[in-house]
Amino acid sequence: MRKINVGIIGAGTIGGGVAKTLLRKKSFFAKQLGVEINLAKVFDINKKAIAALEIKPSLVAKNIDDIVKNKEIDIVVELIGGLNPAKKFVLEALKNGKHVVTANKALLADSGKEIFKQALSSKVAIKFEASVCGAMPVIKMIQESFVSNDIKAMYGIVNGTCNYISTRMVEDNCSFEDALECAKQKGFAESDPSFDIEGYDACHKLNILSMLAFGNFVNKKDMYVEGIKHLQLQDIEFARQWGYDIKLLAIAKKKNDKIELRVHPTLISLKHMLSAVKNEDNALFVKGDMVGNSMVYGKGAGRYPTASSVMADIIDIAGNPNIFEINKAMYERVQGKPSYEIAKIGDLFTRYYVRFATVDQTGVLARIASVLAKHNISISTVIQTPKTVSKEVTVVMLIHKAKEQNMVNALKEINKLKVSKKKPVMIRIED
Amino acid sequence: MRKINVGIIGAGTIGGGVAKTLLRKKSFFAKQLGVEINLAKVFDINKKAIAALEIKPSLVAKNIDDIVKNKEIDIVVELIGGLNPAKKFVLEALKNGKHVVTANKALLADSGKEIFKQALSSKVAIKFEASVCGAMPVIKMIQESFVSNDIKAMYGIVNGTCNYISTRMVEDNCSFEDALECAKQKGFAESDPSFDIEGYDACHKLNILSMLAFGNFVNKKDMYVEGIKHLQLQDIEFARQWGYDIKLLAIAKKKNDKIELRVHPTLISLKHMLSAVKNEDNALFVKGDMVGNSMVYGKGAGRYPTASSVMADIIDIAGNPNIFEINKAMYERVQGKPSYEIAKIGDLFTRYYVRFATVDQTGVLARIASVLAKHNISISTVIQTPKTVSKEVTVVMLIHKAKEQNMVNALKEINKLKVSKKKPVMIRIED
Numbered sequence: 017m018r019k020i021n022v023g024i025i026g027a028g029t030i031g032g033g034v035a036k037t038l039l040r041k042k043s044f045f046a047k048q049l050g051v052e053i054n055l056a057k058v059f060d061i062n063k064k065a066i067a068a069l070e071i072k073p074s075l076v077a078k079n080i081d082d083i084v085k086n087k088e089i090d091i092v093v094e095l096i097g098g099l100n101p102a103k104k105f106v107l108e109a110l111k112n113g114k115h116v117v118t119a120n121k122a123l124l125a126d127s128g129k130e131i132f133k134q135a136l137s138s139k140v141a142i143k144f145e146a147s148v149c150g151a152m153p154v155i156k157m158i159q160e161s162f163v164s165n166d167i168k169a170m171y172g173i174v175n176g177t178c179n180y181i182s183t184r185m186v187e188d189n190c191s192f193e194d195a196l197e198c199a200k201q202k203g204f205a206e207s208d209p210s211f212d213i214e215g216y217d218a219c220h221k222l223n224i225l226s227m228l229a230f231g232n233f234v235n236k237k238d239m240y241v242e243g244i245k246h247l248q249l250q251d252i253e254f255a256r257q258w259g260y261d262i263k264l265l266a267i268a269k270k271k272n273d274k275i276e277l278r279v280h281p282t283l284i285s286l287k288h289m290l291s292a293v294k295n296e297d298n299a300l301f302v303k304g305d306m307v308g309n310s311m312v313y314g315k316g317a318g319r320y321p322t323a324s325s326v327m328a329d330i331i332d333i334a335g336n337p338n339i340f341e342i343n344k345a346m347y348e349r350v351q352g353k354p355s356y357e358i359a360k361i362g363d364l365f366t367r368y369y370v371r372f373a374t375v376d377q378t379g380v381l382a383r384i385a386s387v388l389a390k391h392n393i394s395i396s397t398v399i400q401t402p403k404t405v406s407k408e409v410t411v412v413m414l415i416h417k418a419k420e421q422n423m424v425n426a427l428k429e430i431n432k433l434k435v436s437k438k439k440p441v442m443i444r445i446e447d
Numbered sequence: 448m449r450k451i452n453v454g455i456i457g458a459g460t461i462g463g464g465v466a467k468t469l470l471r472k473k474s475f476f477a478k479q480l481g482v483e484i485n486l487a488k489v490f491d492i493n494k495k496a497i498a499a500l501e502i503k504p505s506l507v508a509k510n511i512d513d514i515v516k517n518k519e520i521d522i523v524v525e526l527i528g529g530l531n532p533a534k535k536f537v538l539e540a541l542k543n544g545k546h547v548v549t550a551n552k553a554l555l556a557d558s559g560k561e562i563f564k565q566a567l568s569s570k571v572a573i574k575f576e577a578s579v580c581g582a583m584p585v586i587k588m589i590q591e592s593f594v595s596n597d598i599k600a601m602y603g604i605v606n607g608t609c610n611y612i613s614t615r616m617v618e619d620n621c622s623f624e625d626a627l628e629c630a631k632q633k634g635f636a637e638s639d640p641s642f643d644i645e646g647y648d649a650c651h652k653l654n655i656l657s658m659l660a661f662g663n664f665v666n667k668k669d670m671y672v673e674g675i676k677h678l679q680l681q682d683i684e685f686a687r688q689w690g691y692d693i694k695l696l697a698i699a700k701k702k703n704d705k706i707e708l709r710v711h712p713t714l715i716s717l718k719h720m721l722s723a724v725k726n727e728d729n730a731l732f733v734k735g736d737m738v739g740n741s742m743v744y745g746k747g748a749g750r751y752p753t754a755s756s757v758m759a760d761i762i763d764i765a766g767n768p769n770i771f772e773i774n775k776a777m778y779e780r781v782q783g784k785p786s787y788e789i790a791k792i793g794d795l796f797t798r799y800y801v802r803f804a805t806v807d808q809t810g811v812l813a814r815i816a817s818v819l820a821k822h823n824i825s826i827s828t829v830i831q832t833p834k835t836v837s838k839e840v841t842v843v844m845l846i847h848k849a850k851e852q853n854m855v856n857a858l859k860e861i862n863k864l865k866v867s868k869k870k871p872v873m874i875r876i877e878d
Contacts, residue, residue: 045594049594151738152741153591162759163479163762289723292718292719293720306752306758307751309745310744312743313720313742313743314742318739323737328591328592328593336766341481344481345479345481
């Protein structure tokens, strides 16, 4: 029976889950796959994390070299996250001829090119199913199942923290701040949640998906990223009146030989399947020229859901002696120039939800409408609600398809009107 | 560059789609994967189908041996469907050392053991992603992505024809017969639709999924199969009043070391994601011990969606010289005895929807309720609707969890009551 030895860097939530799975299911893998997969060593500077694993002392690595330079180890699994020292460890492992499995989206989005280059020169594979959407096989779906497809679009809920927050706002009828507090208490948000709520986590994941579908990583600054921290309950309520939900979506679309890459709160129909994705769950739609619309839904995070994807990568490597060769073309592609130009957000052509806070005065709507018309923007529906206490009027609109730059210019102009009391809110609609 | 030659048996909808894809995307595959995949030969007894492909005469196989015994061919793709002569062709190809890719669910459900045995003895692989749910990567998800999971349950919409019919009934407010007629006109139902509407197509697919998740094919007679041909619009309407949709589901569950395998119309909550799966689309939920609940959704049939899955199998074989070895354990497992006993439908413990047609007479509900109580069956909700014209009363109930055999016995007894005008309707509820 083929034997594969695995070394794990990081004994935290995911690393611990992988270590336990390797030990607990060894005979199951041997029976199911005819491969003996051994846990060789685990490394973590945190002694408590190591102790919590309750593994034999011989399985505890003395230092990082005991993993990345260990001649007995075939696959190194990196699960410490973050850029440093993860990057150093991963490069070192690749240099030493180890295949690498990682769940580190930040590392790939930031240094994917450099890491793939090392994999190329060492002729080993780096796999990363767990880096996007935890348990969901999104990488394998795009890379293997839909390999014959020209991918036209991908969009979905890829950040569990934000989806948990927006679900709480709807279901508990509460503010963003209260929902965030609840997410922290339940362990769905970090004590510093900015990485999630500002959209950067989703942006990293979108970068990896985009590389798979469209050929290359992109510079983070070329992507449009807007988080959910300004999301207000009243916008969710207005949207629902019109049959929409608001979710933080990551969106990639190929249009006229350019790629749209954007992360932002988005109105989607309550009849759309993504509206049924609640709490910390994730879901990704993929549209290919052959398969049409497809979706995968599941747990986007958590110890065992993520460990399941890490295990799938380990087993893929264990089962395919040619694993480097079939990934080689991807590693090479990323070394070259991007095949597509990234579309500017100002050129986006879509529908919008907008909310204005104005003084309570006759003719306000007419003034707003005339500015919009001047910028070639056409209104589809309007609600006007006076607030008796603040003497403020809320004007909410759905806008027909318009160019984003025109919207931005119009809203700036409207904001300068004397009747305007607050900066207008604009949220894109996805059909 | 690695070269792989492919021979196709069957130039119909799917076969033609695969042939066209191989020709059209050859350079795309070479660039993406570093593998040259050539269309070597296509065979079909239907000359018109061959002519429609508009391929070079040198690519047209003179006879079946020109594919299955052709020394130049590495992979044989069988896309003629049905048991014979597909089985003969597939066995012949395997005997001659060709890997086989097929979309033939009937063949696998009926003769999977024999075919896997031949693959074992010839040391080649047989792959079948397109046999279940067209474009959706359900096989790869269970076999590879979730390989570390102990699969607890799988359930979903796996027959596009039935889902199209039930969607039409809801949306057009029409009878089963009218919806079926519409499905035939749109090409979503065969002229003889019995294989689909009686649930056998779903049953074949469930058998393949069950083999992947639980270790072995089962005898068709051990599965419970009930189609949708008796589905009535009034049951859909009553179900919707209580917040449920009715869909034909294929269900596999591991419970107390037994496996439930059943195909039947099922009430599912309108809030459940499966309710959002409309028309000919398919979706499958998979619950594993590590991943929790996951779902994949997409096109269950059609030329290019199915061809996409066939292509994924071809490319998997092309990219992995070890492809036989990693499938070997599965082929061997199927030669042995099933690991699990199949649960009897009478032992099912679930909730139910029931509808009685009775005479319009005081005390009818009391009589029905007392028979149910005698059989340990407890009612959760009741609606009684008198029909003024026929003087018939419709009594509809949701029943708390009960043993199916008790339900069957109780309904038989109620049907014998003088007040009963028609055989009661019973539909299972899935929570």
